[in-house]
Amino acid sequence: MVDVCLLGTGGMMPLKNRWLTSCYIEYNGKAILIDCGEGTQIAMAEAECKMSRVEVLLITHFHADHVSGIPGFLLSLGNCSRVEPLTIYAPVGAKKIIDNLMCICGALPFKLDIHELPMDKNTKFIATSIDSMLEIESLPVRHRVNCLGYSFNFRRKPVFNPDKAKSFNVPLRLWRVLHGGESITLDDGSVITTDMVTDGSRKSIKVTYVTDTLPFDEIAELAFRSDLFICEGMYGDELQKDSMNEKHHMLMQDACYLASLASVDILWLTHYSPAMINPNEYAKELLNIFENTIISKDGQKISLS
């Protein structure tokens, strides 16, 4: 089960009734926080997402509306008695910028394990501090600064078949090892592999998160067949298209086209301009482009299984 909560849906600046766009993804009791703008720690409290479960902070890019909450968030984590290192994945240049931001924080009671990601296509890594089966892929997107889109592939173990294990006389204490993917050698010398005691593979759960970019086809490749695609849509008014091209953002319609191209199950729109008071007024047009479009609200949640 992957629990996703979109903590805020705003772009540029936090509003009285709209937090800045960030996302909390929990899996097996451990969580990833994607971006951390001003107020994200309060949005987490409002949405009842557990700060103490965050093991990975993942940053799309270093514009203030996505990262200015980092100092407060890390200090509050420290006040939660955290001593274990926190893993941070972010575009190249992250160490210097985070170091700059932390000049107002004093010493934290835990270490930051910062991984700078390259601006290369098809960068894949395993988020070991969440789960050895969680593969994250990053894609450089087209913004005014280094910015990454991410796809989370929660790969799931094949279903364990106890009858098969028994038929090979595998002792109970080794079932877990085998299910985890390791082969074992029994006392009689026979080697048992995972595929011998499981029933095929299970579909991964895939979540893709893209914000602050011009639309382009590789985004749909990254998001291909996602269970959930979270994507920016700054405006619903097509008259804003030129402005979006200039500012390197996209319209809600662009996101819907990408969702359709990527054959995703569900699209959550987010990162609305403060000038767009009511994103829902474009609902009809957007649903015509991609029918499973959700015009997200702050605190929107889903459990994917």
Next chain:
Amino acid sequence: MVDVCLLGTGGMMPLKNRWLTSCYIEYNGKAILIDCGEGTQIAMAEAECKMSRVEVLLITHFHADHVSGIPGFLLSLGNCSRVEPLTIYAPVGAKKIIDNLMCICGALPFKLDIHELPMDKNTKFIATSIDSMLEIESLPVRHRVNCLGYSFNFRRKPVFNPDKAKSFNVPLRLWRVLHGGESITLDDGSVITTDMVTDGSRKSIKVTYVTDTLPFDEIAELAFRSDLFICEGMYGDELQKDSMNEKHHMLMQDACYLASLASVDILWLTHYSPAMINPNEYAKELLNIFENTIISKDGQKISLS
């Protein structure tokens, strides 16, 4: 008339129902913002304080709960079409720290005019971008980093007496000049000074703002006979005294003693610990120490005249 709004009353971290401590002081349509922690720009919107009127940002010290909202605040000011320079007064070291924080902001459409204040007693300066009659005094207080308390002395012009002006044949077009403090020379060569056409002095309006410090007597000297004294009180529980000494903060009781010593008109307590859920439970004890104590709430306002 000086309008004061305490935007938040929290210390350390913003809570769902308590913004971080900061203060908005408006005088003749221009405003000072004191400190700017995470969420202060939203607190301003909630309290209906006008961001566009802020001409001075004044910082007590560079701990995250007092300054991490600066990048977002300045960007939002820029989005309000500001092009005029913004004056910033802050403890020595400010330029480097603000430069660090602004690494996530790109170029602002206005300049920052940063004045680093020394950690000396009795530093006084005129906040010309607010009013040539506004004198600010800073006092180094006892925190873990350079931290300043401030006293705002809104000096007021003496009352203009039209009859006196007429008796000297001062033309109407020069009344404003004379009232502003400049002398004039009439056609007949006679020199007229301000005191010749006014009726004595009016009491200044004085506001003092002190937070994040151990209590000590010079704070009461700074606050002496203030119309309003805004002071931190992290806890009301006297058992926290040792912890406060260690962390260089003060209890609500300490603030009340200082208010009494300083003979201020009104004390507003603020900067409550997130662990102090209901500051009002200490009201009786606090009022016994200083009867005009207000246990402030977010958005608390007063007009001083």
